[in-house]
Amino acid sequence: MGIIIFLGDSITDAGRKSSSNQLGNGYVNILAESMQDSDKKWNFINQGVDGFITERVARSLHQDCIDLHPDYVCILVGVNDIGMIARSQVSWQDKLYLLEDSIRSYHEMLFDLSRETEAKVITLEPFIFPKGDQYQDWIPWQKKMSKNIHKLAKNYGADFIPTQKAFDQKIEELGYDAITTDGIHLTPLGHQLLADILKDSFQQ
Numbered sequence: 128m129g130i131i132i133f134l135g136d137s138i139t140d141a142g143r144k145s146s147s148n149q150l151g152n153g154y155v156n157i158l159a160e161s162m163q164d165s166d167k168k169w170n171f172i173n174q175g176v177d178g179f180i181t182e183r184v185a186r187s188l189h190q191d192c193i194d195l196h197p198d199y200v201c202i203l204v205g206v207n208d209i210g211m212i213a214r215s216q217v218s219w220q221d222k223l224y225l226l227e228d229s230i231r232s233y234h235e236m237l238f239d240l241s242r243e244t245e246a247k248v249i250t251l252e253p254f255i256f257p258k259g260d261q262y263q264d265w266i267p268w269q270k271k272m273s274k275n276i277h278k279l280a281k282n283y284g285a286d287f288i289p290t291q292k293a294f295d296q297k298i299e300e301l302g303y304d305a306i307t308t309d310g311i312h313l314t315p316l317g318h319q320l321l322a323d324i325l326k327d328s329f330q331q
Contacts, residue, residue, distance in 0.1 A: 131199040132246075134184050136175060138311075140176055178207065188235075189243075205273075
């Protein structure tokens with residue numbers, strides 16, 4: 128049986144700690160259900176934690192992931208970093224330093240995973256859904272974060288899955304409230320879309 132571990136923040140967590148379903152009520156659970164009939168059996172482990180930033184995921188990487196000897200590791204983190212940077216009452220240069228700290232933590236994760244596991248690593252682009260003036264000042268940092276994650280993934284032979292464009296297209300097609308509850312978190316349909324985007328990354 129193969130092991131797939133999901134790391135991230137509240138989007139991955141999806142209420143798993145307050146639910147009887149340890150996979151939560153989001154894309155991880157949807158993906159697990161969709162792959163039940165695959166030829167290879169998978170053990171899905173959701174290690175997403177509400178509120179985590181990249182540094183916190185990196186700090187718990189060994190306990191939550193490496194020690195479990197995964198075959199796949201899926202990482203979706205960064206939106207809390209983006210929010211922290213955008214809201215910080217510091218200079219633009221200091222915000223760039225904060226971004227560097229987040230990217231350094233992401234780098235450490237990919238380095239440790241490449242050195243200490245044989246897992247296929249899948250990185251997901253962090254996304255944000257501005258509406259009116261809300262979250263507009265997050266966009267430049269989302270783009271910078273995405274660009275850096277993409278570069279790191281390429282350097283370490285990990286997959287990078289862009290998500291922002293796919294979500295934006297669905298919002299244009301179906302409306303804002305169909306995809307996101309608050310500009311950050313996903314509706315059930317949003318989680319379904321994310322699961323669909325991610326499913327093709329797993330060799331069944």
